Amino acid sequence: MKERAVEIRRITQKRPDIFLLTVRSAALANQARPGQFLHVKTDECTTILRRPLSIHRREKQDLSLLVKVRGRGTRALLRRAPGERLNVIGPLGNGFTLSPFPDGGTTMLIAGGIGVAPLVFLAQRLTGTAKRPSTGRKIALIGARTRGEVLCAPEFRRRGFTVKKATEDGSAGRKGSVIELARDLLAARGDARPLRIFACGPEQMFFRLRAAINELCPEPERVRCQVSFEQFMGCGVGVCCACAIPTRQGYKKVCKDGPVFSLHELKERGTE
Amino acid sequence: MNRRGPSMNVRVGRCRYRSPVICASGTFGYGTELGALADYSAIGAVTTKTVTLDPREGNRPPRIFETAHGVLNSIGLENPGIERFCREIVPALRRMKIPFIVSIGGTTQSEYEELARILDRVAGVKAVELNLSCPNLRLKKMVSQEKVLTKKLVAGVRRRTTKTVIAKLTPEVTDITEIARAAEAGGADALSLVNTYYGMALNVETGVPRLGSVYGGYSGRAIKPLSLYRVWRVYQAVSIPVIGGGGIETADDAIEFFLAGASAVSLGTVNMVYPKCAAGIKKGLQAYLRRRGIPRIARLTGEGHERAKRVG
Numbered sequence: 001m002k003e004r005a006v007e008i009r010r011i012t013q014k015r016p017d018i019f020l021l022t023v024r025s026a027a028l029a030n031q032a033r034p035g036q037f038l039h040v041k042t043d044e045c046t047t048i049l050r051r052p053l054s055i056h057r058r059e060k061q062d063l064s065l066l067v068k069v070r071g072r073g074t075r076a077l078l079r080r081a082p083g084e085r086l087n088v089i090g091p092l093g094n095g096f097t098l099s100p101f102p103d104g105g106t107t108m109l110i111a112g113g114i115g116v117a118p119l120v121f122l123a124q125r126l127t128g129t130a131k132r133p134s135t136g137r138k139i140a141l142i143g144a145r146t147r148g149e150v151l152c153a154p155e156f157r158r159r160g161f162t163v164k165k166a167t168e169d170g171s172a173g174r175k176g177s178v179i180e181l182a183r184d185l186l187a188a189r190g191d192a193r194p195l196r197i198f199a200c201g202p203e204q205m206f207f208r209l210r211a212a213i214n215e216l217c218p219e220p221e222r223v224r225c226q227v228s229f230e231q232f233m234g235c236g237v238g239v240c241c242a243c244a245i246p247t248r249q250g251y252k253k254v255c256k257d258g259p260v261f262s263l264h265e266l267k268e269r270g271t272e
Numbered sequence: 273m274n275r276r277g278p279s280m281n282v283r284v285g286r287c288r289y290r291s292p293v294i295c296a297s298g299t300f301g302y303g304t305e306l307g308a309l310a311d312y313s314a315i316g317a318v319t320t321k322t323v324t325l326d327p328r329e330g331n332r333p334p335r336i337f338e339t340a341h342g343v344l345n346s347i348g349l350e351n352p353g354i355e356r357f358c359r360e361i362v363p364a365l366r367r368m369k370i371p372f373i374v375s376i377g378g379t380t381q382s383e384y385e386e387l388a389r390i391l392d393r394v395a396g397v398k399a400v401e402l403n404l405s406c407p408n409l410r411l412k413k414m415v416s417q418e419k420v421l422t423k424k425l426v427a428g429v430r431r432r433t434t435k436t437v438i439a440k441l442t443p444e445v446t447d448i449t450e451i452a453r454a455a456e457a458g459g460a461d462a463l464s465l466v467n468t469y470y471g472m473a474l475n476v477e478t479g480v481p482r483l484g485s486v487y488g489g490y491s492g493r494a495i496k497p498l499s500l501y502r503v504w505r506v507y508q509a510v511s512i513p514v515i516g517g518g519g520i521e522t523a524d525d526a527i528e529f530f531l532a533g534a535s536a537v538s539l540g541t542v543n544m545v546y547p548k549c550a551a552g553i554k555k556g557l558q559a560y561l562r563r564r565g566i567p568r569i570a571r572l573t574g575e576g577h578e579r580a581k582r583v584g
Contacts, residue, residue, distance in 0.1 A: 003309060003548065041545065048492050049338050050545055072340075089309065089547075232336050234345070235544040237309060239351045240302030241321075242336035251329055251350065 001092055001237065004028065005085040009062055011078065015149065017069045018114070019078055023086055026061040034122035035095035035228055035260045038065065039236035040268070041087040046076040047116040052233045052255070054118040054200075055091065057155075066151070068114040092236055093259045096122055096198055096226055105136040109161070110209065112143045112178050112253020113176030116151045118228050119200055127159040136194075139164065139185070143178025143201065147171035179208045186216040199263075207268050225263035229254050278561035279568040280554065282536050283315065284513050285436030285461030287398050289316030289371065289536065292557070293526070293550045296464075296517055296540035297322055297375035297401060297440070298347065302357075304364040306547050312370055314551035316536060319464075320361070322377040322403045325386060327353035332484035337473050342495060342519075343541050344471050346488030349377055349406060354390055365572035366396045371517050377403040385428045392433040400435050402426065402460075405442035407489040416441040416467075419454035428450065428471050438515065440464040443495075449509035456510045457511055462516040464538065465506055466499045492541040495519045498527030500532050507533020521549075523556020530557075530569070531576035 006025040009018065010129040013019045026108035029039075032055050050072045056066040067074055080086065089197040096118075101107070107126065109119045123140065140156035143166045150172055153163045165173025166181040174181045178201070189195070195217070199209060206227045214220045231254040238256030245254055283294040295318045300306070303318035330350025337344045351357070357374075365372050374397050376387040384402060391397050404416035404425065415421050416439070439455035441448060443466040452463055468489025473482040481487070498500055499518025506514055516534030519541070520526050526537045542549050557569060566572060 001309060003546070017453050047338065048341075048343055048541065048545065049336075073338075081464075119571050136521050172431060215355075232334055232338070235299075235301075237306065237547070239321075240299060240336075240345075240544055241330060242345060244333045244335055244350070246333070251333075 001086065001089060002027075003086050003089045008080055008082050008084050008086050008133055009078065010082055014066070014151070018151065019067055019069070020056070020064050021077065021080075022062050022064045023088070024062050028091060029058050029061050029063050030087075032063060032091040032121075033095035034125045034218070035118050035226075036091040036093045037259060038063070038088045038090035039092055040065070040077065042073045042076040043080065047073045049234060050089065050236060051077070052076070052092070052236055052257075052259075055121050056117045057120050058124065059140060066114065066117040066120070086226040089236060092255060094257065096228070096260050098125065101136070102194045103136060105196065107136060107138045108182070108195065108197045109140040109156070110143075110178055110182055110197060110199040110201070110205075111141065111151075112199075112205045113145075113149070113186045114151070115199070115201030115205075115228070116142060117200070119198060120152050120155050121145055122198055123156055123159045123161060138162065141166065141178050141181050141185070143181065145169065177205070177208075179205055179212060183212045183216060186212055189217075192222070194222075197263075198226050198228075203229070206263060206266060210235060210263050210266075213263070221264070226240070226260050227263050227266070229259045229261060277558055278566060280558065281382050281568075282570055284515060284536050285399060286439065287436055289398075291316035291550070291554050292383050292530075292536040294373070294515060294538045295319055295543055295550065296538040297403065299540045299543040302361045302365065303372055304361065304368055309547040311355050311551040312368070313546045315370070316397055317371040317373050319373040319401055319538070320357075321351055322349050322375040322406065323351050323354050323357045323387070324349060324377050325354055325383050327351065327356070334482065334484050335488075339471075339473055339494075342471070342490050342492035344473055344483055344490055345468070345490045346483045346485040346545055348485065354387055358390065358394055362394055362396060371398055372396070373401050375401040375403050375440070377406055377549040381425045381433050384425055385432050388429040388431040388437075392435060397435055399438050399461075400429070400433060401438040401440050402429060402466055403440050403467070405440055405500040407442070407444070407468055407470050407487075414442050414444070416451050416455075417445050419450050422451050423454040423458040426455050426460050429457035435459045436460045438464050440467055440557040442467050443469055443498060443502050443518075449505050450508050452506040456512050460512060462513045462535075463506060463510065464514060464517075465503050466518050468510045469498065491519065493519045493521055496525060500528055503529055504532040504576070505535055507577065520553070523553045523560065526553050526557060527560055527572070530572040531574070533577065534572040535570065535573050
């Protein structure tokens with residue numbers, strides 16, 4: 001981890017409230033692992049703290065961030081221009097753990113809304129640059145409010161993933177949430193072949209996912225499930241203790257112990 | 273002024289610091305974690321995250337929220353307790369040769385006294401800062417909201433250590449000079465001004481407070497004029513040195529605090545954004561002194577008061 005001023009290459013609007021910001025830094029691109037984030041100083045005036053943003057994609061020396069406009073910080077970032085320097089600290093966080101996984105197992109990615117951001121980089125790593133690409137079935141579940149908000153489906157397809165969609169209004173794919181879609185799939189499996197899940201999205205999604213796994217998988221404890229968490233942060237490097245979340249082992253820091261946690265270790269908020 | 277430029281050494285209480293730029297408690301961890309992200313050479317001392325007798329797990333999340341011009345936090349003194357601090361963190365600090373001040377906190381006077389007694393024997397501790405002002409401990413009152421308590425607690429600690437004793441005060445009082453005088457009377461070697469202000473924010477969509485513990489401490493650029501005013505007032509009221517801070521982001525901000533009466537400055541929220549900020553601020557201070565032909569940073573302390581008299 002290092003503080004750097006990196007060059008903004010491109011800012012591309014993908015949807016009215018979603019944009020792709022690409023920065024160039026060979027060093028950053030080489031170090032970055034899926035699930036890690038950059039702690040971004042959006043600009044000098046509008047905000048005080050940095051904003052933690054997941055690494056969305058890597059292309060050679062470039063890293064892209066997929067950003068949803070949420071407030072002052074992300075709006076300020078959208079106003080930046082190519083050629084300008086962006087101050088970032090990173091890559092930060094633990095990232096997804098890619099331990100050996102048996103052939104024939106199923107890899108399932110579950111994205112809720114903007115939670116798709118880190119999963120594209122993960123899909124890149126799972127299929128492209130891996131020494132031995134995984135051979136089993138690969139499914140990407142993408143959830144959004146409406147058809148127009150479904151993100152990155154072609155990126156997953158291009159990497160050999162079967163894409164399934166869920167929209168709240170039913171305008172694309174299954175009507176309902178991405179977890180209901182996951183429930184359909186888990187219920188249809190009915191066997192105990194190896195399954196690993198990587199999920200990112202709103203926090204409540206994780207606990208509904210855990211309930212689904214416990215209910216529908218024959219051996220729930222053998223399902224490897226890693227989830228990438230979001231939390232307001234201070235320093236991003238583990239010193240301020242602001243981004244704590246409750247786990248079975250007490251509070252953990254999203255910035256340093258996470259942002260990726262095993263689903264089994266999380267504790268629901270309000271139960272701490 | 274010697275050839276190496278203006279002297280940046282300052283004396284605060286019983287020891288000297290190589291730089292007048294100090295990292296405020298809670299914003300720099302224990303000082304050791306940042307590694308290459310920080311520039312330790314510019315830092316006079318790191319004030320550690322507050323240590324308590326027993327470990328504390330901290331407050332319910334969310335613990336931080338940024339508002340338009342400042343930052344709300346409610347960490348709740350998460351820390352591993354004094355025993356692990358002495359066993360694991362102090363050796364690391366000494367190995368890295370980082371000058372450090374230990375911030376201590378507690379819920380009773382005897383806890384502060386015990387902590388001070390333990391730290392008195394720990395080599396490398398430059399000073400003990402009494403956190404008398406944490407807004408995130410749910411006590412009826414903070415110690416530094418009560419002059420009698422402040423004096424008594426400082427005096428109790430004073431009896432148990434030969435180290436420099438710094439009292440860190442809350443700005444949340446009717447008259448901070450009364451509390452400052454009480455700490456001085458109790459035997460404090462120096463004062464640290466100020467801790468955060470009480471504050472809160474609510475989510476207008478859900479109606480829920482943004483912090484898990486409802487309210488917390490407010491810091492950042494918004495509080496700078498408020499903190500500066502308190503440093504100014506306290507400088508007039510006491511004769512012990514003041515470490516001044518609250519919303520400092522630039523060298524100019526720091527200069528204002530020196531002019532108002534600070535002998536050293538503390539960086540808080542800005543550390544979380546720019547871990548190397550102490551270096552830039554120290555450099556900016558040096559450039560300012562050079563430009564004005566002032567040989568030592570200590571000469572700047574309180575200059576604003578002289579100027580104000582002449583104008584008035």
